[in-house]
Amino acid sequence: MAPPLEHGEHISGTTRRSLLAGVAALGALGAAGCSRVATASTTTKGGELLDRLRAAGVVRLGIAGEIPFGYIDKNGDLTGEAPELAKAIFKRLGVDEVQPVPTEFGSLIPGLKAQQFDVVAAGMYVNPERCEQVIFADPDYQMLDSFIVRKGNPKGLRNYKDVVEKKAKFATGTGYAEIGYAVAAGYKEGDILIVPDQVAGLNAVEAGRADVFAGTALTTREVVKKSAKAEATEPFKPIVDGKPHVDGGAFAFRPTETKLRDEFNKELRKLKASGELLRILKPFGFTENEMTDLTAKELCGG
Secondary structure, three states: OOOOOOOOHHHHHHOOHHHHHHHHHHHHHHHHHOOOOOOOOOOOOOOOHHHHHHHHHHHEEEEEEEEEEEEEHHHOOOOOOHHHHHHHHHHOOOOOEEEEEEEEEEHHHHHHOOOOOOOOEEEEEHHHHHHHOOOOOOOOEEEOOEEEEEEEOOOOOOOOOHHHOOOOOEEEOOOHHHHHHHHHHHHHHHEEEEEOOOHHHHHHHHHOOOEEEEOOOOOHHHOOOOOOHHHHHHHEOOOOOOOOOOOOEEEEOOOHHHHHHHHHHHHHHHHHOOOOHHHHHHHHOOOOOOOOOOOOHHHHHO
């Protein structure tokens, strides 16, 4: 993914435990009426899901309870960059209602494949491994990495190479892409401190259990805003296969549902061209720097 973000304004005062508790409660209500969606037909080219969603008037979104990507807020309402974007696009597609189906980030793709929901709306990073299991819309945002470090950045940690060379105590989140970036730079995977999310990462740095926590640029700049002990470093591109790399997050669909993916992309392109996409994402900490013309094809490896 996005790694799980790392995913607003409530970020520094809310723990992942409380977020997931709220998500789970709402998810139980949503699941009471129907625990699974109907199997998509493979006899119709491009799939029948979009037609069925229009007929039902509701689309079920797989979310992972992560700010700012998709979560339940303190009022019990579904929000986040992906759900708000989903509301806008699916309304344009003739589907007026979105319904959250909460799960752990690592269960999003299995849940999608098991038809527990219709689409993954969690700011998921597009990468070749995931592209073998699902199809992605084009990214609705791009993201660089950044570190949470102690005030003044005493160890001078600005990229993964610095972390390795200075033998810093390195932390990142569960399932984060940053694990692979650190390992590729030469950091021993068994030495990485894995924490639940960016809030726990900030706590680890503040308490001295880690010298650095790696996350997305958006995550780190939001979570340190109220910290007196930590700061975020300047965003940077991790090195992948010897080249600077930019991640992109997108909606994921079952491989049979190319019709829905293609229609979703058409509306997404319109929102990008009009500037409406930035307006939707801006309340969640996204800036012009996170807007992108990257395609899923590029990030899937061709």
